[in-house]
Amino acid sequence: MSELHASPPRRRAASRDGTADLHRRREGRAGYVFVAPTTLLLAVFYLWPLAQTVVFSFSDWNPGTGRVTESVGLENFTHVLTDPEFRRAVLNTLVYVVTVVPCSMGLGLVFAALLARPFRGRGLYRTLIFTPYIAPIVGSALIFSFLLTPLGGLVNQGLGLLGVRPIAFLTTEPWAMVSVVVFSTWQLVGYTMIIYSAALTNVPESYHEAATLDGAGPVRRFLSISLPLVAPTSGFLAITGVIGALQVFTQVYVLTGGGPLGSTETVLYWIYEQGFVLFNGGPASAAAVLLLVFGILASVLQLTVISRRDTVELS
Structure with missing residues (x-):
């Protein structure tokens, strides 16, 4: 039953x-x-x-006609790796990466820390800093180039008041690369500031209160509490920043056109010239594949380093 x-x-x-x-x-x-x-x-x-x-990348391809005539094996890769102009473009790209990414992250963190506390006009300052990031790159670059013109540019006018002769920032070395780096940093700092601001709001206020009771000043609290706790955010910004910096093109195209004498030519700009100016599609495709592989390797390396820092120790 x-x-x-x-x-x-x-x-x-x-x-x-x-x-x-x-x-x-x-x-x-x-x-x-x-x-x-x-x-x-x-x-x-x-x-x-x-x-x-x-x-x-393994063929003789003409982008102008769309014709793929024959397979050339590794000849395109050999041509790319032995081309002095490509090696210089790689060096310029690395210089751009190691300057723009740290500078934009550092300035963004500083601005985020300065604007962390409520005060009158904080929203306006955040908007002004963030606006270059959402503004069209071409329009911003054209305005920036006008400011840097040797005759009539506001920057050279200011230098003239200090007794400095006009400088052709966009057509002389090393000022051309410096101008590209400054423009890119100015454009990206608003994005990093917003990301860091969101990360700083998640830092428990009790940590700062305890450090204040122990006699720690603002700088000490920032270095010992805020900076370690936003390390995961820094890792995220480093990875996305490197990937974006490896693909820099528009800034170079508008500001300097890769000049003077290739001093600001980056890998992506070299690919553009080979593919759409000289119609050497095979070498351009091979360089694009190498850039993709390098970007993947750089991302994996950064993720490996970040994953080893699972815990954050406050000193």
Whole structure:
């Protein structure tokens, strides 16, 4: 009799489990339907061009005619790696990365710390600092180039008041690269400031109160509490900053055009010239593949370093 009384609940439980499984399967199918358009767009506009670039890197391809005449093996890669102009472009890109990324992160953290406490006009200051990041790069670069012109530019007018002769910032070395770095840092610092501001708001106020009771000043509290606790945010900004800096193009194209004498030519600008000016599609594709591989390796290295710092120790 006990078995007869126990069997209906078991059947009801099995029925509920079957209904739950059916709902999960339906939700799973609905999820595939929702992600299908994004997957299709990524495949058409990213994965397929990427596969084509890899194929073109091993062939003699003319972007002007779209013709792929023959397979050349590793000849394009050999040409790229032995080209002095490409090696100089790699060096210029590395200089850009190691200057723009740390400077934009450092200034963004400083501004975020200065604007962390509420005061009158804080929102206005944040808006002014963040505006260059959302402004169109081409328009900002054109205004920046006007400010740096030797005759009539506001920067040279200010230097003239100090008795300094006009400087051709965009057409002489090393000022051309300095100008590109300053412009890019000015453009990115607002983004890093906003990200750091969000991270600083998550730092428990009790930490600062305890440090204040121990006699720590603002600088000491910042270095011992805020800076270690925003380390994960710094890692995120470092990875995204390096990836973005490796692909710098618009700033160079508008401000200097890669000059003078290739002193500001970056890897992506070299790829543009080879592919769309000289129509050497094979070497351009090979350089694009090398840039992709280098970006992946740099990201993996940074993630490896960051993952080893799982815990944050406050000193």
